[in-house]
Each structure stands twice: as C-alpha cells, then as structure tokens.
C-alpha cells in the first residue's frame with residue numbers, strides 16, 4: 001500500500017499535490033479517521049451504512065415476528081430485552097410503532113442514501129473522471145462525519161422513557177409534533193443527514209464540472225457519473241425543502257408555531273418529553289386559554305413539503321443504482337451500452353418529472369381531488385422514461401457475450417426487480433386504484449421492490465464491481481454468487497406475497513392485523529413471509545464474511561480485473577491518495593467494447609489510438625454514438 | 628407456534644384478483660375492473676420483458692470464441708419504445724380519471740339520501756358517528772363548544788342539535804356499530820379531533836384520511852346488506868391497529884327500526900352523548916367546511 005502511494009506521487013508530483021507530498025508521515029487519525037481522501041471517505045460511508053443495514057434489518061425482523069406470531073415471545077432474545085420494549089417477551093404496541101418508524105428512517109436515510117450517494121459518489125466520481133480527489137476534500141470529510149452523530153441521535157430515542165420516534169418515516173403531523181422527545185431526535189437527525197447530503201452533492205457537482213481529465217467531454221462520461229451528477233442536482237434542489245419542513249415541525253413542537261397544527265388542537269403526549277421543560281409549562285398555561293394556542297395550520301402542508309423532497313429522494317436512491325447497473329452490464333456483456341444518450345436523457349426526464357409528482361403520495365390525504373388528477377397524469381408520464389431504461393438495458397445484453405460475475409448477477413437482478421416495482425407503481429399511480437391499495441402492504445411491496453430489489457441490488461453490484469479498486473483485493477466470486485442467489489430467492493419470497501396481502505386489504509403499520517376478521521386468513525402467509533425474511537436477513541452475513549475474508553485472503557487485484565474501459569481502471573490496483581500514476585488523457589467514450597477492428601474486446605478511454613490521428617478517432621466514436 | 632403450509636403458499640397458486648374482499652359498493656366494481664385491467668396489462672408486460680430477459684441471458688451467455696456485437700443503438704428503435712408505453716399509459720390515465728372523479732371528487736358527490744358525520748379519535752382509538760336525529764337536520768357545529776363531552780361541537784343554542792344522535796363504542800374493547808341503509812347514496816363528512824386517521828371500508832373500496840380542522844366529503848352506495856368492518860389506514864399512534872369498527876348495512880325498514888330504537892334509548896333532555904374517553908376535541912374550521 002505504501003508503495004502504491006509513493007508510486008502515485010512520483011508520477012504525479014505536480015503543484016496541486018504539493019501538500020500531500022509526505023504521505024507516510026500522515027498520522028493514523030488523519031489517514032483513516034479524519035481523512036480527506038475521497039476513497040477513504042467512501043469506505044467510511046460503506047462501513048457505517050452496512051452497520052446501519054443490520055440495525056435496520058434487526059428492527060424489521062422484530063416487526064416480522066410480531067406479524068407472524070403476535071403476542072408470542074420473540075425467540076432467543078425476547079426475554080432479555082428491557083421491559084419498556086417487550087412484555088412477556090413480545091414487542092409492545094408502542095415499541096412496535098417505534099420500530100417501524102426507525103426501520104424506514106434508518107433504511108432510507110442511513111443505508112440507501114449514504115451507500116448509493118455517499119459511498120459511490122465519493123469513490124466513483126474522482127476516479128471515473130480521472131482526477132486526484134474531490135474539488136473540496138474538507139467539505140467531503142465533514143459530510144461523512146455528520147453521519148455517525150446523526151445516526152446516534154436518532155437511535156438514542158430508544159433510551160428515552162417516551163421512546164424513539166413513532167410517527168413513521170414520514171413523520172406526519174399532528175402525530176409527529178405532538179409526540180415526545182423521540183420525534184425531536186428524529187427531526188434533528190434528519191436535519192443533520194440532510195446537511196451532510198447537501199455538502200456531498202455540492203462537492204460532486206463542483207468536481208464533475210471542474211475536474212474532468214483532459215479530453216473528457218460530458219457525453220463521454222460513464223452513466224454512473226451522469227447519474228450521480230443528476231442525483232446531486234436533485235439533492236441540492238430538494239433537501240433544503242426538507243430542512244425547512246423539519247424546522248417548522250420542530251418549532252411546532254416547542255414554540256407552538258402551528259404551521260401544521262389546526263385551531264385548538266389538543267393532543268396529549270407533549271408532557272412525556274424530556275426536553276421540553278419550560279416550553280411544556282408555557283404550553284400547558286396556554287392550553288388553559290385555548291384561543292391563545294394559535295392554530296390555523298394545515299397538517300397537509302407538511303405532506304406537500306415532505307413529499308416535495310421525498311419523492312425526488314426515491315430517485316436520489318435509485319438513479320445512482322441505474323448508473324452502476326448500466327456500467328456493470330455493458331462491461332460484462334462486452335457490449336456498448338445501448339442508447340447511451342437516450343439513457344442520459346431518460347435520467348434527466350426522470351429527474352425533472354420527479355419534482356412534479358409528489359402528490360401521488362397524497363391522493364387520499366384530503367387534498368383537492370382535482371390536484372389528484374394532475375398528479376396522476378404526471379406520475380403516469382414518469383413511468384415512460386423508466387420503461388425506456390428497461391428496454392435499453394435489454395438492448396445492451398442483446399447479442400452480447402454475458403459473463404455471470406457476482407456483480408453482473410446483481411445488475412441483472414436489478415432489471416428483473418425494477419420491472420416488477422415499476423409495474424406496481426403504475427397501479428398506484430392510477431388514483432382511483434390507489435384508493436383501495438393506499439397504505440396497504442401493496443405499497444410496502446412496491447417500496448421494497450424498488451429499494452431493496454432495485455437500489456440495494458445495484459449497490460451490491462457496485463460493491464462487487466469496485467471492491468478490487470477499493471481494497472486492492474478481489475472479492476471471492478463463489479461466495480459472491482452464493483450471497484446473490486440466497487438474497488434474490490428470499491427477497492422475492494419475502495416481498496412478492498406482500499402484493500397479495502395488499503390486494504386483500506392488509507393495512508401497513510399495524511401491530512396486530514388479526515383484530516380484523518377480514519385479515520385473519522392472512523396469518524399463515526405472514527408467517528411464510530417472516531421465515532423468508534429471516535433467511536434473507538441472515539443471507540446478508542455472507543456478504544460481510546466475504547468482505548472480511550477477502551480482505552485477508554483474497555487474491556491481489558490487477559489494475560483492470562474486469563477489462564473495463566472507464567478511467568478508474570487506469571489507476572494503480574490499490575490507488576493511494578492522488579489516485580493516478582499516469583497522466584490521463586481521454587480519447588473516446590466509456591463503452592467501446594468489442595470494436596471489430598481490434599483483437600482485444602475492450603478499448604479503454606485512456607488508451608492512445610494507434611496509428612490514427614486523435615481527432616479522427618474522437619470524431620468517429622462521437623458519430624457512432626449518434627447512430 | 629403453528630404453521631399451515633398450504634395456506635401460507637396461497638399467494639403462489641391462486642390468482643391475485645381472488646384475494647379482494649367482496650365488493651359491495653356501486654363504484655367499487657369499476658375500481659376493481661380498473662385494477663384488473665392494469666393487472667392483465669402488467670402480467671402481459673411482465674411475461675414479455677421477463678421472456679426477453681431470460682432468453683437473452685441464455686442465448687448470449689459467455690461462450691469461447693463468441694464476440695459481442697459492437698452496436699450503440701438506433702434512434703428509430705428508441706422512438707418506438709418511447710411511444711408504445713406512452714400510449715398504453717395514456718389509456719390507463721384517461722380511464723382512471725373518469726373513475727377517480729366519480730368516486731372521489733367533491734364536485735361529483737351525488738345527491739345524498741343519508742348524510743352523517745364521522746370523527747376518528749386517538750385517545751381510546753376509534754370512530755364516532757353522528758346522525759341528524761328525528762328532525763332530519765344537524766345542529767350547527769360551533770367550534771368553541773367542542774369538548775370531550777361534545778366532540779362534534781354541536782351548538783347548544785341550536786334546536787336542531789338537541790335531537791342529534793351520536794353513536795360511540797359501547798365500551799370495553801367492543802367496536803362501535805353504525806348502521807346505514809343499502810341502495811342509498813351515503814354522504815360522510817369526515818374529520819378528526821386530534822391526529823390524522825384514515826377511514827377505510829375495505830368492502831366498499833372507500834379510503835379517505837380524516838384531517839383535523841377540515842371536514843372532508845366521502846360518499847358511497849352500498850349494494851348488499853350485511854356486517855362490514857371499518858379500519859383505520861393512517862398511522863395515528865400505538866393503538867392505530869385497534870381502530871376497528873363495524874358498519875351494518877340494512878334494508879331501509881331495518882335501518883329505520885334501528886334509528887327508532889336509538890332515539891328511544893337517548894333521553895331527550897341529556898346533552899349529546901359522547902365517549903368519555905374521547906380526545907380533547909378540536910373546532911372544525913368553518914372556512915374549510917365551506918370549501919368542501
């Protein structure tokens with residue numbers, strides 16, 4: 001590793017790197033903890049988020065146990081959990097509500113977004129555009145170091161008397177602000193993680209616009225970089241709105257500003273809060289004189305603000321995955337990506353339309369039904385670019401020479417699950433159909449098909465694909481394939497039946513469905529899902545084992561193990577701070593696989609054309625992309 | 628701990644559409660048809676795309692000596708596969724819009740034969756129903772008079788309010804039982820005193836959030852007498868799961884008989900009955916009432 005660093009610097013000792021010239025002197029803390037190296041930060045995001053993946057997964061299994069066998073003690077751990085969480089070994093209704101709220105929050109804000117954006121954004125962008133680091137490395141470091149405290153603040157709610165946040169990952173008022181300190185931790189933690197996102201995104205944009213390698217045009221960038229760039233724009237435009245909404249809910253909770261609270265709204269739980277102190281007292285005084293309490297707010301306003309961020313946020317979670325899948329598929333089909341420009345325009349269309357569809361989460365909210373019509377139409381339109389992407393991926397593997405590496409299996413699985421997730425989206429996009437399936441397990445099935453089946457499988461593909469460049473070691477392929485098959489099979493067995501539950505009318509977020517006669521028939525199916533979910537959860541340990549096993553015993557990775565074309569593979573096998581040991585000049589697009597005139601079936605972006613003048617080649621490849 | 632394999636695997640061998648609970652409302656069948664239409668289209672798209680995906684995976688798997696086709700794509704193809712889904716989705720959109728206005732839009736609520744008020748409440752978790760009483764006229768809602776004893780805020784100065792009938796849970800864990808007549812257009816004015824709830828009638832394909840500070844109109848027309856469950860579909864606290872209620876759909880005679888019986892039970896001089904466990908109540912905002 002030291003040699004790699006030294007190597008990178010010998011060849012790269014230009015002025016920009018002057019301050020990094022003495023790497024071997026850098027302290028452990030600066031190198032591994034408060035590092036400004038984008039690759040180290042990417043690894044930090046990866047480790048933190050994988051940790052959170054298990055935390056969120058653990059919550060999910062507790063939820064699943066309750067749905068399968070309500071009131072029966074949780075096996076093994078039921079009797080060691082504290083009394084405030086369980087009674088007779090089974091989770092209480094109150095704790096259940098906290099679990100489902102934190103499951104969603106952790107998975108979305110602490111797993112998928114940091115993995116898709118934080119990890120791949122950091123790792124891929126500088127390497128794939130052929131530069132030494134981010135434009136603003138310190139900002140980058142701060143963007144990671146907000147995550148651990150934010151996560152701890154969120155989880156700390158479990159240790160309050162009044163418990164953690166319990167208003168769902170959507171935190172709808174009046175339930176949100178009228179609950180206790182748990183909700184406060186939720187608000188603060190989301191504010192921090194949003195801040196971290198914005199810092200990261202600003203950096204990505206600055207880096208892509210300003211630091212591309214010599215000759216790299218926008219329309220020569222790989223899809224991963226394009227997707228991350230457009231994701232960064234979504235973050236910068238959307239997250240401030242979330243921050244505003246959070247601040248408003250926070251002042252509603254403590255200053256009685258009533259942005260979201262209508263007249264004379266008196267709900268109890270405020271007194272439970274450990275943080276409210278003086279405000280509670282003031283509030284109670286005010287309660288005596290109802291009129292003084294303000295009011296005039298609108299609960300639905302929160303939903304507008306929240307979904308104005310959170311719908312684009314679902315694309316923040318999936319777009320990087322779409323980019324990764326495009327690159328992985330092309331590499332392992334040994335084929336150019338089908339419709340490179342169409343793919344980019346489809347991402348742009350999704351990103352643009354993503355800002356005008358938020359109301360599809362609110363069809364039944366009490367919003368004017370005329371608005372429902374508008375949002376239904378815009379939502380249906382957004383399914384078109386999603387379909388275009390599917391077709392182009394199929395076009396990419398058409399007449400390819402497909403290698404079934406662990407990375408590619410995950411990428412192919414992404415297509416398969418995204419088809420189902422997109423189709424279920426069309427059901428819900430139809431507002432009248434959504435009347436019945438809204439807030440049922442049909443939605444839960446959709447969410448998991450796009451987020452677990454979609455985003456997470458793409459993230460797995462990315463981990464298998466770039467691990468060699470991250471750690472200089474190959475991941476074990478056979479373990480990788482096992483992890484894939486177990487995950488894929490049990491993912492479908494867990495989440496496909498949830499569509500059926502939804503059709504049966506099974507509401508989401510309920511502690512004991514069997515109170516209802518019409519849901520009693522679904523208990524065996526819920527048990528089936530629970531067993532599948534347990535196996536799915538434990539299958540993820542294969543990935544963790546593989547990572548640690550390969551770090552120690554894995555084969556050393558060559559520079560370009562997959563014979564891919566993009567610039568990160570020009571860097572040394574295990575690049576140090578500064579990344580490249582050669583000067584990078586880009587000659588062509590990222591997907592020149594199986595060019596007929598060449599013996600090798602790949603043609604790296606950085607490889608100097610032989611015998612032909614540069615311009616001709618550049619122009620030629622430009623033309624071919626238009627064809 | 629028990630496990631019934633054949634029931635647990637029902638999702639695998641039964642048609643998804645058979646899982647719908649029986650539909651007993653007029654527009655419900657139209658919504659079900661729309662679901663079925665999208666379902667069949669989805670099944671077709673699923674088999675086509677999966678067929679292609681699997682065929683390509685098998686046909687173009689790596690083989691020694693094979694070389695992939697160097698091809699960047701074709702604009703005509705892109706154009707075609709943009710237009711095809713656009714037409715399909717546009718068709719779904721147009722059909723949906725009609726069903727949507729019919730079932731949801733406040734402007735299309737047909738002349739109601741019966742009008743009631745429904746409140747979701749969080750402390751104790753349940754629903755309360757209000758009928759206009761023998762005079763057939765609701766007492767005015769007066770926001771300042773809302774209290775846990777008078778959750779609907781019925782104006783004590785309004786004679787029409789004296790006979791209003793409020794139906795609550797009979798107490799304990801027993802669900803509230805409300806009655807309504809079949810083959811009548813029922814208009815529900817829906818609200819809440821505390822947090823969001825969602826008034827869900829699975830058999831009627833009705834779902835609408837109850838929003839404090841706002842009276843929202845919901846309508847349906849039940850086609851079959853019977854006993855149906857009412858559920859809450861919006862997270863409203865730890866007792867959210869426990870908001871079960873019952874809706875009894877009667878013939879007109881049975882409904883009238885039930886109403887008479889309820890009027891007799893209610894002593895004329897007492898104030899409107901209310902659940903003592905009901906939440907501190909909220910004043911319905913008169914401006915939003917008008918808007919709906």
Ligand code: HEM
Nearest residue numbers: 314317318360361383386422425426428429438439447450
């Ligand atoms: C074809 C594209 C898609 C369409 C038409 C679509 C449509 C919808 C609709 C209408 C809803 C609201 C349903 C309801 O609450 O009643 C919804 C919910 C949701 N969608 Fe999608 N969606 C699509 C793709 C995606 C993607 C790609 C993601 C994420 C990566 C996603 C994530 C979600 C999530 C997380 C929710 C649930 C939020 C909640 O209520 O907790 N969707 N989708």
Ligand SMILES: [Cu+2]
Nearest residue numbers: 311314360361
């Ligand atoms: Cu959405």
Ligand SMILES: [Cu+2]
Nearest residue numbers: 859861863867
């Ligand atoms: Cu509820």
